[in-house]
Amino acid sequence: MAGRDDTPSGQQHSEQRVFFEFTRLGQQVRVAAIDEATGTEVVIICPPQLGQPQMQRMALQKLRHKLGLPQDPPPPPVRSGKYA
DSSP, rough: EEOOOOTTSOOOOOOOEEEEEEEEEETEEEEEEETTTTEEEEEEOOGGGOOHHHHHHHHHHHHHHHTTTOOOOOOOOOOOOOOO
């Protein structure tokens, strides 16, 4: 999966490419996220019920934290309530 950091026009922007590797280990999935530019790798272990997009998002957040990059904002909280 490749991501791009957008900057205002006229400024140079950098492109960050991240590779993901999924390995099933019994009742768990090992997800490795590798930054192409630096070769930095992080690993998380997840239950397979999470689904690939959520596993990628978690691994990417851990990689961005390790690289000292700004984090994506957390998703809005789910509010329980009554609906008509």
